[in-house]
Amino acid sequence: MIVQRVVLNSRPGKNGNPVAENFRVEEVSIPDDINEGQVQVRTLYLSVDPYMRCKMNEDTGSDYIAPWQLSQVVDGGGIGIIEASKHTNLNKGDFVTSFYWPWQTKAILDGNSLEKIKETVINGLENMGAAFQSMMTGGNIGKQIVCISKDISL
Template structure:
């Protein structure tokens, strides 16, 4: 008889309105069989690392309109990106022992019935946890946003908001390697120091200390901004629109300042998009995974040669996952927030 074991899980209690709380989630234990049935076409995973990402907030809401990802199901485990080891497989593309990254449950063990978004990990000379960040979804997001949407080139003036986060820290470093002038914003002195001293941004500022964001941006970009890598929305976007150069590009990755508001803030300077012929485009990683091999070819040598740094904020244990996820909405994390479930 196949082995049955306990399976600790992080479950969403009910849909969330406003700012999420740890109490909106609970840790439960169920049982799982460590052998897949013969008629399965999926894979059984032992989860090692889980990724905490801002887009997960929208999945905690019962939306009345379609989105690119479905809402979580109350009473069921939260779903997100993670790094896992295949324990059993009925799928031709995977075998027991494979390491993968992709969508999985917030639990110790998961069955993925249709692993279309599971990527086999071929390079293990770098930390496995990197596949929740620089070598996973945030990495391809930074790459596609900067180059495919932003068309970054040498000499561009680049501004990155939420610049010390999972995506922003990489955007800034890639822009510097491309020969751009790069400024980032973050929410603490510690993060600002990180941007300037570890990630090599030309300048950085704490947006919480700035009373006039328009004046702040004019101070750091007296000649204007070519590329704004948008992570936050709201007042920052409004100020940026006043400071864009003609034919500037705004890749819209996220709007984290708006996710917990019941009434989103308005943006009032949109006429600049017309006057300055600005291209502003939202994008999601799903649409760019075909670029993943090309991205790995570029980024892996940078990591191995120490030309790119990546900072992680690590929470130990599945029981600490709710706190880790909630923390990213108040900026508590420094770098990429992830949760260690088990070490391989």
């Protein structure tokens, strides 16, 4: 399977300002098959955080933060939806999150490193009353959400 990913293209230097050109998007192939305990996820959201500035240099200035490597995929927090699963507690269609998520469109991840995101979704503004009633009587798992629009383009 071909995916797009973001790699560290160059280092800004210890006192340099990070610029967009420090990163590069490329296409790579990842396996179509997953092993026991793994899931294939489609990435929905990726996080950018201030601590990542340290990861851009070989010397991160910290013993517990490993540097990103040049021409290698970078990582951070992410949220995705499972497209295939060989993990006993995770199923196709589950939303999951992790603090280690490669910056790529799809990934194969160890299911044990993921947290499941629990919510109950009902579609349509006309179902707000039913959703409220369900939430008040314990009919939801996790947060009760009503999807009003699936179009997220601006």
